Amino acid sequence: MKSALKKSAAAAAMFFAAIGTVHAATYSAATTGHYTTKNDFTVCNGGPCQNYTTAMIPSGSFTTAAPLAANLSNAPIAAQITSFSFNDGINTYANTNPNVRLFQATVSTSATGSITSSNIFLELWQTGTAPHAIGDKIGLMQIGATVDAYNTLNCTSIGTGPTGATDSCVAAPSFIGASYANAAPWSWALITPSTPTATPVPSTSALGLLVLSALLGWAGLAISRRNRNA
Structure with a gap:
């Protein structure tokens, strides 16, 4: 379970890094x-x-x-x-x-x-x-x-x-x-960039839902695997 949470945290970090990317x-x-x-x-x-x-x-x-x-x-x-x-x-x-x-x-x-x-x-x-x-x-x-x-x-x-x-x-x-x-x-x-368009940033609530979904997904996968191996 801890390993799954670590993986989900890493995925969330990558997500936040991706949306925060700015270009010259x-x-x-x-x-x-x-x-x-x-x-x-x-x-x-x-x-x-x-x-x-x-x-x-x-x-x-x-x-x-x-x-x-x-x-x-x-x-x-x-x-x-x-x-x-x-x-x-x-x-x-x-x-x-x-x-x-x-x-x-x-x-x-x-x-x-x-x-x-x-x-x-x-x-x-x-x-x-x-x-x-x-x-x-x-x-x-x-x-x-x-x-x-x-x-x-x-x-x-x-x-x-x-x-x-x-x-x-x-x-x-x-x-x-x-x-x-x-x-x-x-x-x-x-x-x-070719046009001066603003980079859309998801709202806080949307980000929360995305991260929560990732956490639940990883946790569920870990539990499922543990049950199969029991």
Whole structure:
């Protein structure tokens, strides 16, 4: 009998583990467009100076440990992001690059968990080494009400970003030698899983019935076998 109960407990544990399984979710730019406005640098003031073109199309995606919750309102999600990769046409911002900082990441979502707006701010140190110093060059990419990209900005203050990312540039007002481009905002699509559907979870009473049924089944089987062997 004890052995049967142990087996039923193991079966119940497997059941609870199965219903509690969550899957990573990847969100990607669904609709993007070419840069519509840009400002070129005039004199390169250090760093990898390069101008954006209107032929360039910014793109990118990020992955979270589980699908984003529904009805978020400008909520911070940096702690949920496990990986990301964005490209502004000149620079690539990826979590695998030690010179990249996820400076800010907030989103709002619909009742189904789809992203309705975002404010994702990425930085790329282009000169210097950590810990960085005032005067080091950075690239910036911001995905919000519009998509904005900057190359070889002059950083004027070092600190910690809203996400907790240390060694971040917290002020870069100097545009000397920098280039800039702007594109219309993009919409987000959940590509893994394919649709933002909530995972159904049985009610407590339903779970209780399932576990009770499993216990009774194992116990009955054990008694039946014992009677046959008597």
